[in-house]
Amino acid sequence: MLPVTLRAQQCSERRIAKRGNVDMNESTSNPQRVIVMGVSGCGKTSVGERLAEALEGRFIDGDTYHSATSVAKMSRGEPLNDDDRAGWLTRLSELVREGRDNRETVVIGCSALKREYRDLLRGGDDALCFVHLAGTREVLLERLKARQDHFFKGEAMLDSQLATLESPGTDEAVTVNIDASLDDVVALSVQGVSQRTRHAS
Template sequence: MIIILMGVSGSGKTTIGRILADDLGWTFYDGDDYHPPSNIENLKKGIALTDAERMPWLEVLQKIIEKTIAKKEHAVIACSALKQSYRRFLADKHESVRFVYLKGERELICQRLNRRKGHFLNENLLLSQFETLEEPEDAFVVDIIQSPEAIVTSIKKEFL
């Protein structure tokens, strides 16, 4: 199984992903680590990525998914996956891929981003992400107001 934690920046994908993967003994992949340098530079400058700029990044993540499935391993991936087309591309009809939407109010996420140090995404880009976000109909939805541990427990109850 591959669990993809999706949502806007600041929703807790990396935090939840690390805890969940550690609890399960699975591999964790943080999608932010796979952006090409040009994407990171644009984001640091406050320039939202286009679909064309996101595609090489999504292709790398899809290859990770393909390799993980081929090796019959499990993984947790943190990836914004804001649009339905991105999610379809990543899952590519693999029934073992599951999405968890870490959903939260804009104000809470803005507070989290403002406390963050060293991350390339700022509050202006967050607004762009909320505009781009197509809320999934086929994902397990978790309210991020809960503690990370409670969120992990909910995900494990849903899928394991």
């Protein structure tokens, strides 16, 4: 049996294998809260799940916290507005806070389109790290069209989200271009989060 301190140290070392052509040998020793953000179809769920795995944390799909009214609205192809998103963002910021208080690594997929939404989420943890998955309308539409069985409907909703999006600058987020393989997008996200965490500490 290893001494407790040594076991704890080993647990906190996150060794990540090389994936695609990006070296993922990053190690992060502190639990952290991460939001994977961007418009519909950018890959929040696909990338978020893999990022959480790489950081040895838990993934939460923010979409599962929308109210039934919001889901029904989106199913009819109607975009959400600030009022529709307010309660949802508050709930997600509570999950961020719980993760911080429990010293847990939590990765949440959430569109977080406006700065004021991100401010609300940061209320749960001022060290909250955002990874913005950014892509052209063309790539996004291609991905949405290829996807089945999802409540998101139509180009109009994508256009509304693109119009609403206030792209975060480097002060707020790590931005990763989604026009690459999933492996590479995940690897760049891991690298971005690790670098940001190192700079913040």
